[in-house]
Amino acid sequence: MRQLLQQFNEEITLRGYSERTRNSYRYAINQLYKYFGQPLDTISDKQLEMYFRYLNLEKHHCRATLKLHLNGIHFLFEHVLHRSFTISVCLPKRKEKLPQLLTQQDISAVIYYCKTNKHRAMVALCYGCGLRVSELTHVKVSDIDGQRQLLKVCQGKGAKDRLVIISPVLLQFMRQYWQQYHPDTWLFGSRWHGVIYPIHESTFRKGLTCAAKKAGITKPCSPHSLRHAYATHQLQAGMPLNQLQQQLGHQSIQSTERYLHWSPELGHQGTDLLANLGGGLSWQHPII
Numbered sequence: 001m002r003q004l005l006q007q008f009n010e011e012i013t014l015r016g017y018s019e020r021t022r023n024s025y026r027y028a029i030n031q032l033y034k035y036f037g038q039p040l041d042t043i044s045d046k047q048l049e050m051y052f053r054y055l056n057l058e059k060h061h062c063r064a065t066l067k068l069h070l071n072g073i074h075f076l077f078e079h080v081l082h083r084s085f086t087i088s089v090c091l092p093k094r095k096e097k098l099p100q101l102l103t104q105q106d107i108s109a110v111i112y113y114c115k116t117n118k119h120r121a122m123v124a125l126c127y128g129c130g131l132r133v134s135e136l137t138h139v140k141v142s143d144i145d146g147q148r149q150l151l152k153v154c155q156g157k158g159a160k161d162r163l164v165i166i167s168p169v170l171l172q173f174m175r176q177y178w179q180q181y182h183p184d185t186w187l188f189g190s191r192w193h194g195v196i197y198p199i200h201e202s203t204f205r206k207g208l209t210c211a212a213k214k215a216g217i218t219k220p221c222s223p224h225s226l227r228h229a230y231a232t233h234q235l236q237a238g239m240p241l242n243q244l245q246q247q248l249g250h251q252s253i254q255s256t257e258r259y260l261h262w263s264p265e266l267g268h269q270g271t272d273l274l275a276n277l278g279g280g281l282s283w284q285h286p287i288i
Helices: 002-014 019-036 045-057 063-080 104-112 117-129 133-137 168-181 201-214 223-236 241-248 253-262 273-280
Strands: 150-156 160-165 189-192 195-198
Touching: 002 019, 002 063, 019 045, 019 063, 045 063, 104 117, 104 201, 104 223, 117 133, 117 150, 117 168, 117 201, 117 223, 133 201, 133 223, 160 241, 201 223, 223 241, 223 253, 241 253
Parallel strands: none
Antiparallel strands: 150 160, 189 195
């Protein structure tokens, strides 16, 4: 198993996959080995199909989690074991639910109830630039261009760099943060045995959850909730969809268009059809 994982790590590195993907795939492989307790190259297609039925029916994994396991195991069989992978997996239907979007008042309350100014700055930057949590925790001081009012997001999702606009108010807020904490390399660092590392994502999540609870917010409040709120509020303010796509770092415009589905009042170009009925619409129905 150790040699197999070493080969797996080499193949992941060769293809330039992110560390998050590496860890997710490795977890899926370890779970498969733990379930069968036999060399992975001896597992049959029938066993794999049985395993995914187990994950679905007994573990009750959602569609996204099942696809993660499927992708990880597929990578192992195709690129490490060099074996065909043609199993039939039934995935549960995707549930389409409208999210409970945070309002600007909610964001303001969360920032107010943060325990430290450091957490306030993190919430403000995450919301103010629509960052993913992994992008937020890996911002460097040198990534902020105060003169051009831009933030460089280095190696975001898909291993792509992008430039994000920082508003003047947010830029001033970040300057106040720097004057208090004087970060050197990582904007939001954490010291461990004398070495400064990027702050862990869980630290930010816990602080955000605590602040939301104190603010009395019952809606889901996660780093991605801040990103959703940024996108929705920018559309409401009139930001063009293609510019929002660039700001969020979406590869496909379809990923950005979902915010229009969540807020159908945005960009509404229709007319009031009932107003065109004239005298045909009346609260008092004629007596027949």
